[in-house]
Amino acid sequence: MVNESAVVKFLKGYGRLTIFMMPIGIAINFIGGQIALLLKLPVYLDSIGTILVGATCGMGPGALVGAISNVLNAITSPPTLAFGVLNIMFGLLAGYLARRGVFKSWSKTLLSAIPFALIGGVLGAIITIWVFGGLAVGGGALVVGALVALGLDVNTANFVAQVPMDILDKVPTVMIVFAIIKGIPNRTFAKLPLGYIYLGKNKAGASSKPSGTSVS
């Protein structure tokens, strides 16, 4: 039961609010990481903004937030550039999962930590092996170094160290994303590209958008 004017308003809002959501998402990525450091938590929590924007604005904006965050991160820590593709994948996956309605229920959201952690852990380990020969920098590298010193080979050590660390990171990340989505007011959802999902509406009248997966 979406009347004409509501559809017109929805389309007008599309894209406009997204360019304001992206800087917020980028800032949340940084601030999440900073608060995690401040509270001395052993996790990064630096992809909350990417997943949040992916879940509310779609795959494109989510991927852009990940890419820009990565470049800004590189200003102070240039080797992180090599891991940019991870952040882009997080944004894409968040947009894809949101279209499937994953972020509407907390149990599905919790399960979504697994694909995120697999991307972060497995792809992260692969990049570490390819680009840095298995020995990168940061806290993870010391764990890898310790495992190698214990007699594991470098590649195994990377997977062993990174996958559990990423699950530990992504479970709180997706739960925070879920809780924040719960707190976004409906009037804001009405202006966000994927807001219709959380308002429980069909993507009626929005067929002019390029990708046409309908939400059941």
Next chain:
Amino acid sequence: MSSESGNAVAFGNRFRTYVDRGNPIRNMDPIVVFIVLVAIAIAPIAFPGFVAAAIVCLIYPVIALFAGVAREFLPTYLKLFLVVGLVLFVLRAAFIDGEDPLFRLGNIAPTWAGVEEGARFALLVMAISGAVTLFFNVATVRYLMLALELRGVTPRATYVILASFQSIIDLGRHARTVLEAQQSRGIETQGNIIVRARAFFPILAPVFLAAINQTEERAVSLDARAFNSNVPHTHLVMLRPTRPRELVVAVLVVATVLAAFIASAVGWF
């Protein structure tokens, strides 16, 4: 009275002359600076061993000195050397297999091959890191975005980048306020890990939701400045047009690096 109008004229003239950042290198077109630094950063990949990378790492401080940003650049770069370069070097030197270990320490037996490979890789990474660090010291993001906009990048894209920097500062400040407010209301930020983890959400969520509520004001204020109109935007700041000598420098550097890569592909080194 006359001095007041003089001030007004001086104020107005600030917008009629080109931006002067007080140094020939910092006055260069940021895009030219970018191209030159990228070329310098990737050059050592063409050479075997670690000498070329070491030379490149030494070129940056010299450029920084001439650009007048040595005071900002050197401490950051030295810190990167200690935090990143040293770790990359030590891990590689310790774990890469080879013959004739230099000494033994339990399972760890560094070899000369490992030290050499470690030095090459660490210095290559530092060559790229140095270019990134130096670039952001020499060029300001604002003028870089303006330069991109003048070359046809959409203002929406440059807005997102500039707004991101501002948002990181704004939301960071807000996060500290919220942290203190929540602490005064009794949220524990010390103690064991579960207690600390539980404090995370009540700090981050208000920051994000407040930021979302401000987006509408931002949308209105951008519309009030005709941001979304289709005519070309005007700018308060005028960038100096790219000078021919800057282009000559860029072409020379890029050509030299290209020659090095071709020479290495042909098998000269």
